[in-house]
Amino acid sequence: MARRELDLDLAVVISRITSALQRALADVLPEGDQLGPRHRTVLAFVQPDGSRAVDLARESGQHKQVIGTLVDELEALGYVRRAPDPTDRRAKLIVPTERGHRQIAGTAAAIADVERRLAAALGEPAYRQFKQSARRVAEILRES
Amino acid sequence: MARRELDLDLAVVISRITSALQRALADVLPEGDQLGPRHRTVLAFVQPDGSRAVDLARESGQHKQVIGTLVDELEALGYVRRAPDPTDRRAKLIVPTERGHRQIAGTAAAIADVERRLAAALGEPAYRQFKQSARRVAEILRES
Numbered sequence: 001m002a003r004r005e006l007d008l009d010l011a012v013v014i015s016r017i018t019s020a021l022q023r024a025l026a027d028v029l030p031e032g033d034q035l036g037p038r039h040r041t042v043l044a045f046v047q048p049d050g051s052r053a054v055d056l057a058r059e060s061g062q063h064k065q066v067i068g069t070l071v072d073e074l075e076a077l078g079y080v081r082r083a084p085d086p087t088d089r090r091a092k093l094i095v096p097t098e099r100g101h102r103q104i105a106g107t108a109a110a111i112a113d114v115e116r117r118l119a120a121a122l123g124e125p126a127y128r129q130f131k132q133s134a135r136r137v138a139e140i141l142r143e144s
Numbered sequence: 145m146a147r148r149e150l151d152l153d154l155a156v157v158i159s160r161i162t163s164a165l166q167r168a169l170a171d172v173l174p175e176g177d178q179l180g181p182r183h184r185t186v187l188a189f190v191q192p193d194g195s196r197a198v199d200l201a202r203e204s205g206q207h208k209q210v211i212g213t214l215v216d217e218l219e220a221l222g223y224v225r226r227a228p229d230p231t232d233r234r235a236k237l238i239v240p241t242e243r244g245h246r247q248i249a250g251t252a253a254a255i256a257d258v259e260r261r262l263a264a265a266l267g268e269p270a271y272r273q274f275k276q277s278a279r280r281v282a283e284i285l286r287e288s
Contacts, residue, residue: 009188009252009255009256009259010165010258010259010262010275011165011169011184011185011188011251011255012188012189012204013275013278013282014158014161014165015181015182015184015185015204015205016185016204016205017158017278017281017282017285018158018162018181019204019206020282020285020286021154021155024285024288025155037162038159040155040159041155041156041159044155044156045156060156060159060163061159061160061163061164107155108153111153111154111155112153114154114285115154117284118284118285121280121284122280122281122284126277127277129273129277130274130277130278130281131154131157133266133271133273133274134154134157134158134278135157136265136266137161137262137266137274138160138161138164140262140265140266141161141164141165141258141262142160144168
């Protein structure tokens with residue numbers, strides 16, 4: 001056990017954080033139970049006036065095909081709808097429904113609360129440093 | 145876009161890291177394609193001579209019921225088998241198969257490679273600090 005804790009690899013640490021965040025979100029958002037972490041990530045990037053699938057793919061770091069499936073599921077669950085893009089009649093926009101807006105706002109509030117608690121526990125500068133490094137890690141992994 | 149990048153919330157950053165790690169593992173381990181991140185996490189904690197489900201649940205931070213399902217799936221895919229626990233005849237041990245051992249070793253090598261690249265890009269002290277903070281974040285979230 002002690003040995004494992006010391007050299008716990010990055011994938012395991014990240015997976016533990018994901019599980020804990022999921023539980024925190026499930027606690028405050030029982031309505032969101034049907035949503036997995038990837039749904040929430042995609043939903044977090046949907047702009048209030050709609051987003052294109054290609055932009056959601058780039059911003060969330062998922063393949064466009066995966067985004068299509070996740071958007072289908074979000075649509076079936078009533079969180080988004082597809083609407084014609086007023087600037088390009090061949091394209092569709094993914095637009096949050098009323099339920100989607102509520103979910104986006106509720107998730108954002110719950111995550112902000114978790115982040116306030118983490119900043120209080122680690123200290124504000126250490127938490128800011130951690131998040132900055134985490135963003136760099138995500139960028140480096142995306143580029144490589 | 146720029147605005148979003150600046151205040152990107154913790155859940156989104158962690159989800160991007162997870163996606164990138166998954167891609168890195170899929171690249172080097174085509175055999176592992178059927179395994180999701182939660183399977184890999186559970187498998188990472190299975191000891192060479194077997195582990196009990198209750199220990200896998202504690203170490204991976206998943207509910208015991210979830211562990212049961214993941215172990216069923218890992219067993220169906222041939223990565224683990226259930227065997228009687230020699231120290232407690234009412235209990236079962238989850239033991240890696242030959243395929244499971246290969247997968248555990250391959251995943252560990254791939255993650256170690258990713259971590260070496262991250263340490264080179266961020267600098268060794270900054271990467272060590274990041275991992276230490278990530279472990280603290282996982283602990284704090286688990287306790288709260």
